[in-house]
Amino acid sequence: MTTLIQNGLLVLASASPRRKYLLEQAGLSFTVQESSVDEAAEPWTGNPEKYTTTLALAKANDVAVARPDSWVVGADTIVVMDGDLLGKPDSVADARRMLGRLSGATHRVYTGFAVVCRNRDHVYTEVVESQVTFKPLFNDEIEWYVSTREPYDKAGAYAIQGLGTFFIQSVNGSYTNVVGLPVCEVMTHLLAHKVVGLPRTGKLQST
Template identity: 40%
Template structure:
């Protein structure tokens, strides 16, 4: 299976559950003309798969897009430590949502499926000192919402409702259920198709 993502966390989750992956990242601009937030991330996820699937028609291609949403606004990756502080301070003692859209596609077999999962995350009330400490670890700087639940950021979390792996970057349980609905198995996705080239 081709993973159209350079996220080390997605790769780690999928390989941990037995998927054999080839990494081919998409170069699309991550923008969408769709109106709703959920529709936008589903559209972006599908575009990522579509770009790779056009050149790898015989392969299963998986893509995803994860966003952290607070009060209807997306919190992306912080540009600097000041923005990381602002994000973490905004999340303090608040509940927010993590949305991941994902697409599994195989052009040759006519498979084009996009879905999503949503997890509610509640932060503890954080002191300025705790936020500064967390930023000093460097962990927030490459993560949406400026935190990683699977790392040192775990100490900031009061509770979650939903899939832990979704917050980490990929909702493996929902994806597994969807594969069953599509009559696909991990073994099937791990098959590599050798195409003769002339």
């Protein structure tokens, strides 16, 4: 048997299909309950670590109130270019502007995540940073991409796992972090606290 052993109920405090997919790929069983936290209410002060962990923890706590026995995972992902926060574009012009800034340059993607279990007084936050370099974009590439509608619910106006993948020249750091959740770090924390466990597989035979 290769299925992970789960010793606790797991809840993803996000409706993001990308985060759901990543946790499913990691072999986890969980439920999804979107938080009611308004991300726009959190002011950008130029500190990506504080910004993302504040929102991730707020999302996890919001859901954990109704699920005190569960281990709730909240997350927030942002794109930062030269100290500026590039959120989700609100128009074609805004998406075009963001992609123009990213063209031929390196930006940073931060995901803060939180794990909360109220009945165990467990609160944990962590931030993971990745650096993403875009190839220089031609105007017709930008115009094609903004016409696809893919950019408009994505921070930074692109999806690394979608049609925007061919814009990406390199990624320094966690790829899944750029998608929306640093799976390695989340899984490491859940394993360390025995929320999930590895099944016994027997001893490997030497050759």
